[in-house]
Amino acid sequence: MSSVQQQGSTIVVVGAGLMGVGVAQTFAQAGHRVVVTDTDQGRRDEVATRLAAQLDFMVLHDLIGAEAAAGAAGLVATASSIVEALAPATQGRAPYPLMVVEAVNEDLALKQRLFAELDASTPPTTILCSNTSGLSITQIARDTVSPERVCGAHFWNPPHLIPLVEVVYGESTSDSTADLVVSLLEDAGKTPVRVRRDVPGFVGNRLQHALQREAMALVAAGVATAEEVDLVVTQGFGRRLGVVGPLAVCDMCGLDLILQVDSYLLRNLESSPEPSPLLAELVSEGAVGVRSHRGFLEWDEKRVTSMIAARDAALIAALKARDAKA
Secondary structure (H helix, E strand, O other): OOHHHHOOOEEEEEOOOOOHHHHHHHHHHOOOEEEEEOOOHHHHHHHHHHHHHHHHHHHHOOOOOHHHHHHHHOOEEEEOOHHHHHHHHHOOOOOOOOEEEEOOOOOHHHHHHHHHHHHHHOOOOOEEEEOOOOOOHHHHOOOOOOHHHEEEEEEOOOOOOOOEEEEEEOOOOOHHHHHHHHHHHHHOOOEEEEEOOOOOOOOHHHHHHHHHHHHHHHHHOOOOOHHHHHHHHHHHHHHHHOOOOHHHHHHHHOHHHHHHHHHHHHHHOOOOOOOOHHHHHHHHOOOOEHHHOEOOOEOOHHHHHHHHHHHHHHHHHHHHHHHHHO
């Protein structure tokens, strides 16, 4: 299917929570009609406001024009259920959606029921994607009749600012399914990466949690404070990771040197298959992070606001730099 054929098609997003509105915005900006479904009326009622705020943010920072933002806002509608979202198609008034993206809670049983329903109520030409951050795509598709049209489309938060999307194969996912999802994402300005094996956490979260495990171990062992560990990343090697990935760093350093370091260092790294005892202790105390104003760090409203602003500024600069190269 060509980009011209894809543009203007309908995409359904199931779930109006943290990620759903950003996913909807991505495809609306690319010219697709988008229907966001959610059984919670309060969340449905917030979709237009949240979408407008995110689009205004993009306009303010010169990421899109005001006319484009208004056009995207006009392409997003809401529905109370999948049945309502599919009604124009089932009643013969419109084609079936080109793709459905699920963005509900990380509950495997819930996703399995949802995908069984989607599989039964849409034709084989509709692609079914999950935005899960690490659950098995194969298991999510377990109760479908046509698992070849099921794949992962893992967007990263905030989805309107981070270009990467992991396109994850389940055991039965067809190449044609992944090809179409990759094409849609590229047309929407995203950077899709194919994850060809259905491993827990895919690529990004495996890398992220490996780093987090070592960071927690260093704090627990008294090697450095949480603030100091974060500074080593943000003011050290993390500054180059947005430009030069870890394997490119290895090549640039020389693989012989990396082999020498690995020969003594790896055996000293944290390798427990269980969650960090320090993490478990903090959670048991109710110190769950920003929500409780304490986690590894202490949080007040000023610090949260400042951190988000700094994060967004860096993401905006990276997007502009990428677009300038294109």
